[in-house]
Amino acid sequence: MRRLAIGAASSGALALIALTVPAAHADTVVGDTAVSNAVVNGGKNVVVGTTNKVTFKVTFTASDPSGIASGQTYLYHGTWSDPDAFWTQDSPSETTCTTGTTVTCTSTYSIWPEYDLHYSAFAGTWHVGAYAKAKDGDSAKRTDLGTFHVQRYAKLTVNASPEPVTKGRTLTVTGKLTRANWDDRQYHGYAGQAVKLQFRKAGSSTYSTVKTVKTDGSGNLKTTVTASVDGAWRYSFAGTSTTPAVSATGDSVDVR
Structure with missing residues (x-):
């Protein structure tokens, strides 16, 4: 998982340069691929203490007549164009998708407070986005499929x-x-x-x-x-x- 906690020392614009290609632009749809129904941690809040690792899953629905080749999810605090904290995966292998033309893709996140949450100001409302690439080369990305809360234990x-x-x-x-x-x-x-x-x-x-x-x-x-x-x-x-x-x-x- 790619961990990007920006804070006051860096700007969101600079941080976005480091993101993977699907995350570098706003919402895009190429062809007839679609993504929807993102759910973080089974609909429950993500609660993080001071030392213990917290692991949770993010799921979303992806569809394309040719089938889905890969998926990716994005979690961020702030706005998409200028987030102050951003989590995603380093490679497509960190998100698995079921088979078929309409599938469920699942990403697993492991959060360590000392690496991923440097400021208490990161608590509160976060956003979730998702990307899917189809087997025929089509793709879709939505940057705000909903919100969830990251909370202080x-x-x-x-x-x-x-x-x-x-x-x-x-x-x-x-x-x-x-x-x-x-x-x-x-x-x-x-x-x-x-x-x-x-x-x-x-x-x-x-x-x-x-x-x-x-x-x-x-x-x-x-x-x-x-x-x-x-x-x-x-x-x-x-x-x-x-x-x-x-x-x-x-x-x-x-x-x-």
Whole structure:
């Protein structure tokens, strides 16, 4: 896979010079070849932390009466004419296509944060494009077949105290919401985010929301509740376009 993370040091125009020939121009169709229906990661967001490799597939449909000889996909952040990050394949062999006149082509991407995501600003909406070459020499390329999200992996903790607690007494529930920072490959607090405090009664498998708490400038959470019955407390974050949803593992409290 060709990895191209441009950032502020290089311009998108210079970066596009390095792309493979099918990617060097805008949308093109030669003959009766067509590409459509691009899907990234099975329709799910691509979530990347600070160190671990993340592998996912991109599929698209290609058709031509003569059959499809090869395919290629493109993933980019920003605009096609001036992307600030761009991923594609080094060779046609990295994308496989089924046989027939209408086929499914599949590309496999492996993303390493230290090589492919140098800036947290790359989180959010990305675009997907695709190219197919037919056996008779025709071809088609679409540079924007849809969008998907690349997100910064998140962590959420919870601690309810004191444990055990006397019925009717105050229970303090603390926690912290952090997410991957691709600039320094560390985890930092996610400030100003609404997080739900939820409770699951002992013997139940369902959590119910008790209140909503906002993280402080360091991503910390703190609130109080009145202890009434045994059960587990957790914080749950719904996520944003740049950060996935995450729930803390419940902290069980014995109420006496």
